[in-house]
Amino acid sequence: ILGILLGAFYLPLVVSFEKVTIPAELKSAVAKVAVNATSCSVTCGLGFKLEEMCEVTPSGERRNCTLRRSDCLTSWVCGFLHFTVPVGKPFQFSCLTVDAVGFGSQAYGYTWRLAQGLITTNDVLFKPFKNPHSVVRFSPTRESDAGTYRCDVQMLKTFRIIKRVYFGVRVIQNDLVDLNFQKSLTWEQKLAATKEEGNTENSTHEEVQEQQHFWQGELFYECLVGVGSGVIGGVLVSTAL
Structure with a gap:
């Protein structure tokens, strides 16, 4: 009986679809x-x-x-960005990319929150941070500026959050560490880095001087070891006699 009923309903549908004609305007x-x-x-x-x-x-x-x-x-979740900033230096970061600026920065609203003194993504630890703009500026940077800043970017028309990003800011003393990486390298490390870049033919006069100082130091050390060994050997021989 069920099959008969389904067939009865299906047959008119098939017949009706066969009668449908597509207008010529729609075809073109x-x-x-x-x-x-x-x-x-x-x-x-x-x-x-x-x-x-x-x-x-x-x-x-x-x-x-x-x-x-x-x-x-x-x-809309953009993860975590880390920064290390010396005390007294100007610094800024923005939660609006160059791509988004092209759509008009007036179309967005920004909500900032801060976990002061902490590097974290635990939203419970964040408190409101008053800043209506997309950029946070430190001029100069203070130790109290350290912490994690969370930025939510929202479409003003729809109130939809389109981006959330965390900025972890560590503030250090100027005399705590030398951030000049090249200055902290040894002569051998500088030479190896130069070879990797393929610039061995363009060695500067300063590098040549460093090389000379290095080999002079090595030669002095070898002479010092030789003289010391001779003196110790002479003392031992005289003692044995």
Whole structure:
């Protein structure tokens, strides 16, 4: 009985679909669709992509193709960024990328929160930080500025959060560590780095002087060891006699 009822309902549908005719205007209609697109310009937050828009005919022909830039959002969580800043130095960071600026910075709202003195992503530890702008500036940087800053970027029209990023700021004393990496390298390390870059022929006069000082120091050390060994040997021989 159930099969008979299904057949009874199905038969009119088949008959009705067979009677449908497509108008000639619809058969010749041209649709403009995206036939190709690039990946999003950023991995998190609001970015943009380029789409190739073409008119597609019923026969599948593409014509009058143009490029269109449109916004895209892959993920709104952007992770953690770490910074180490010496006391007294000016410093700034922004939660708005260059890509997002192109859409108009007036379209976004910013909510900042701070976990002072802590490097963390635990949202319970954050307190409101008054800053209506996308940039936080320290001029100069103080020890009390250390901590984790969380920025939420929100679309003003839809109130949708499109980005969340954490900035971990460590503030150190100027005499605590020398941040000049090149200055802390030994002569051998500088030479190895120069060889890797393929600039051995362009060695500076300073590097040559460092090499001379190095070998002079090695020669002095070897002479000192030789003289010391001779003196000790003479003392031992005289004692034995």
